[in-house]
Amino acid sequence: MPINLTWLGHGGWIIKTDEHVVLLDPFLSESPTAPMKPGDLDAHFILVSHGHFDHIHDVPSIANRTGATVIAIFEIAQWLANNHGVKETIGMNIGGGTTTPFGHVKMTPALHSSQLPDGSYGGEPAGFLLKIGGKKLYFACDTGLFSDMQYLGACGLDLAVVPIGDLFTMGPIDAVEATKLLKPKKVAPAHYNTWPPIEQDAAAWAQSIREQTNAEPVVIEPGQGFDV
Numbered sequence: 001m002p003i004n005l006t007w008l009g010h011g012g013w014i015i016k017t018d019e020h021v022v023l024l025d026p027f028l029s030e031s032p033t034a035p036m037k038p039g040d041l042d043a044h045f046i047l048v049s050h051g052h053f054d055h056i057h058d059v060p061s062i063a064n065r066t067g068a069t070v071i072a073i074f075e076i077a078q079w080l081a082n083n084h085g086v087k088e089t090i091g092m093n094i095g096g097g098t099t100t101p102f103g104h105v106k107m108t109p110a111l112h113s114s115q116l117p118d119g120s121y122g123g124e125p126a127g128f129l130l131k132i133g134g135k136k137l138y139f140a141c142d143t144g145l146f147s148d149m150q151y152l153g154a155c156g157l158d159l160a161v162v163p164i165g166d167l168f169t170m171g172p173i174d175a176v177e178a179t180k181l182l183k184p185k186k187v188a189p190a191h192y193n194t195w196p197p198i199e200q201d202a203a204a205w206a207q208s209i210r211e212q213t214n215a216e217p218v219v220i221e222p223g224q225g226f227d228v
């Protein structure tokens, strides 16, 4: 059964299975490239990679409207419950996994920072390794390149999503190196072209992926999707 992914622009994704809608870092109300409004989204689960504004800003409103369960590092799960009245949360930590109704979620390391918008400590930044119906998807989220990506890829990834925007995360050259370590079947770029400081030529990046790796690059516009 295919899993359908839709890019929400920036670091945001809709992951649709047969029965569930999972959002990852939905950032819409303040994003110039968002293809829809937060109020347009359905969700059963919301994955939050870290505490920065451009990942968590819309999470309380979407979670409270939809009743979605938010999955995040322990500190962020607590902050959402205590400060924003989010009712259903699963707090976890790096290296840990949890089995949910839509699949298995493992929290992976990320080289980044993670202060929450009000200055609260947001724990460590994270990525996610998802196992959904036999498919393995890795979302690096906001991170620099790190060599342990080779271990994350050792399970045989169907898809890796890597940032290419540079400045706040790895840029296109390191994202090619990350793809060499991760060895996914498909690789999609994220966290670019939202604002001028992170503008990138995704077509040129895709060409480098084709030349230097065995992965199939999947470059789409915000609001578009593809199956895994």
Ligand code: NI
Pocket (backbone or CB within 6 Å): 050, 052, 112, 113, 142, 168
């Ligand atoms: Ni960030």
Ligand code: MN
Pocket (backbone or CB within 6 Å): 011, 052, 054, 055, 142, 168, 191
């Ligand atoms: Mn970010």
